[in-house]
Amino acid sequence: MNDQDWVDIGSAAELSGQTVQQVKVGRRKIALSCVDGAFGAISGVCNHVGGPLGEGQLDGEYVVCPWHYWKFHRVTGEGEPGYEADRVPRHEVKVEDGRVKVRSEPTTRRQKAPHAPHPLEREPEPNDGPLRVLGISTTAMDVAHPRTSTSELLLDAALEHARGTLGLETRMLRLSELQFRTCEGFYSKSAHACTWPCSITQMDPTDQMEQVYDGIVHWADVILVATPIRWGTASSLYHRMVERMNCVQNQITIRDRVLIRDKVAGFVITGGQDNIQAVAGSMLGFFAEIGCVFPPFPYVAHSRGWSAEDMENNVRSVADSEELRAGTRALLDRCVDLSQRLQETSLSAKRVPRGGRKAHRESPGQEAASPAQP
Numbered sequence: 001m002n003d004q005d006w007v008d009i010g011s012a013a014e015l016s017g018q019t020v021q022q023v024k025v026g027r028r029k030i031a032l033s034c035v036d037g038a039f040g041a042i043s044g045v046c047n048h049v050g051g052p053l054g055e056g057q058l059d060g061e062y063v064v065c066p067w068h069y070w071k072f073h074r075v076t077g078e079g080e081p082g083y084e085a086d087r088v089p090r091h092e093v094k095v096e097d098g099r100v101k102v103r104s105e106p107t108t109r110r111q112k113a114p115h116a117p118h119p120l121e122r123e124p125e126p127n128d129g130p131l132r133v134l135g136i137s138t139t140a141m142d143v144a145h146p147r148t149s150t151s152e153l154l155l156d157a158a159l160e161h162a163r164g165t166l167g168l169e170t171r172m173l174r175l176s177e178l179q180f181r182t183c184e185g186f187y188s189k190s191a192h193a194c195t196w197p198c199s200i201t202q203m204d205p206t207d208q209m210e211q212v213y214d215g216i217v218h219w220a221d222v223i224l225v226a227t228p229i230r231w232g233t234a235s236s237l238y239h240r241m242v243e244r245m246n247c248v249q250n251q252i253t254i255r256d257r258v259l260i261r262d263k264v265a266g267f268v269i270t271g272g273q274d275n276i277q278a279v280a281g282s283m284l285g286f287f288a289e290i291g292c293v294f295p296p297f298p299y300v301a302h303s304r305g306w307s308a309e310d311m312e313n314n315v316r317s318v319a320d321s322e323e324l325r326a327g328t329r330a331l332l333d334r335c336v337d338l339s340q341r342l343q344e345t346s347l348s349a350k351r352v353p354r355g356g357r358k359a360h361r362e363s364p365g366q367e368a369a370s371p372a373q374p
Contacts, residue, residue: 006094006101015039015100020063020074022054025102029054030091031063032102033074040075041091041102047072047079047112049195053088067186067193068203077108086113120197120213124259127221131339132169133162133332134220136212138227138238141176150270150318151226154300154328158224158268161329166336173215175237180209183243187250194250196259209244217248221343222264222335223292225283229271229303234279248290260291262342266335267299268328270318276301293342295334300327 007025009015009032015023016034022044023032029044031054042063044054051067058064062071062080071080072088079086089106135158139149152174162168181204187194195202201210216223227234251257265287269279280299288294302324304314318324 005103005105007104008099008101010100012039012095012098012100019058020054020056022052023102025091026104028104030102031056031072031074032093032100033058033063035061035074039093039095039100040073041093042072042074042077043088043091043106043110045088046070047086047088047110049192051190051193067189068195068199079113083113085111087111118197118202120201120210120217122218124218124261126262126343127219130168131166131221131336132171132219133159133222133224133336134215135159135170135172136215136223136225136241137172137174137176138225138235138241139174139176140235140237143177148315148319149226149228150302150315151228151268153318154268154270154302154324155224155226157325158328158332161332162222162336165329166332168336171215171219173211175212175241178208178211180207180212180240180244182240183246187246191250191254194247194254196247196251196257198244198247200244209241212241212245213248216245216263217259220263221339222266222332223287224266224268224332224335225287226268226270227279227283229269229275229279232275232278234269234283238283242286245286245290252291258291262339263292264335264339264342265292265294265298266331267301268331269299269301270314271303274303274305276303293338295331295338297331297334300324300331 009023009025015032016037020031020033023030031042031044033040044052046053046065048068048070051065053063053065053072056064056066059071061074063074064071077088077090078084089110090108091106092103094101135155137149137152137155139152141147159170159172162170181200184200186199197213198209200207227238248259251259267280267283269276280301284298302318304317308314
């Protein structure tokens with residue numbers, strides 16, 4: 001072995017002060033670990049989506065990737081028990097005269113065990129059958145002891161109109177009935193740590209956010225989202241949902257991949273106190289950013305005002321209001337009409353500016369065609 005194959009990366013006394021750290025050996029990123037004075041060196045690039053292993057932590061003898069918690073043996077580079085075939089390259093390491101030296105070329109090769117793509121990873125396909133209407137109720141409640149939700153009452157009326165009058169397919173998702181974890185901030189670690197589908201969905205088979213992803217990205221043509229107003233904003237479950245749906249928008253800005261095209265969204269907003277326009281504006285802003293479009297007058301809302309603390313009368317005023325139900329059915333009609341027109345004149349084949357308001361510069365040769373100027 002040529003002495004030039006070994007690279008001096010620093011003092012053993014200093015480097016032993018950290019259990020795991022990311023170092024450079026030439027142009028390679030190395031995850032250097034030290035346990036009881038014994039060093040290990042493996043590739044600093046995770047097999048999953050390239051996370052920085054050297055910025056992770058140790059779990060026994062395994063380096064844990066900080067992005068999505070994949071584990072690799074700190075000396076051999078092999079995956080954790082049961083996943084040994086998923087390994088990262090290992091590098092020889094030694095200490096001479098108080099200096100740590102790492103061999104520049106790995107002694108093993110990277111090996112990625114085959115992993116079937118997640119079912120949500122498939123490309124969205126147009127629906128050739130009747131239009132599909134997805135209702136999402138975001139009211140938080142105890143499922144074992146349900147109560148009346150005014151926003152869900154109106155959403156039910158719209159879905160019944162879609163099925164019974166228009167002959168459309170419908171699906172209802174009540175977020176209160178789904179078990180799904182809150183967003184854990186993978187995007188805050190690195191833009192590329194936010195994956196599609198969400199890393200939580202990939203890692204936790206019990207996480208039921210998968211039903212929301214499938215409904216919005218793959219199944220629905222029309223999406224109706226219903227929320228109560230809680231202290232001037234949409235429900236807590238609504239915000240948990242959209243935080244997790246950030247991965248849909250990030251596919252546009254990170255990978256130039258638009259998952260949602262030609263889908264129409266409308267909203268039902270009710271509350272005892274008023275902040276309707278702010279809540280509607282926030283909802284419109286988010287669903288616009290993931291690619292949805294809206295009919296004229298894209299929401300129905302109801303509030304009895306700031307002093308309406310007699311909540312039982314709030315419920316009664318909505319339950320007894322044919323005007324509100326008719327208005328919600330009319331919202332559904334507007335959404336369906338726009339969806340039908342979009343299917344007839346689809347924009348799916350045309351490029352969409354990346355990230356909308358973020359105005360990413362387009363790549364050469366990808367500029368949108370424009371009419372000739374005089």
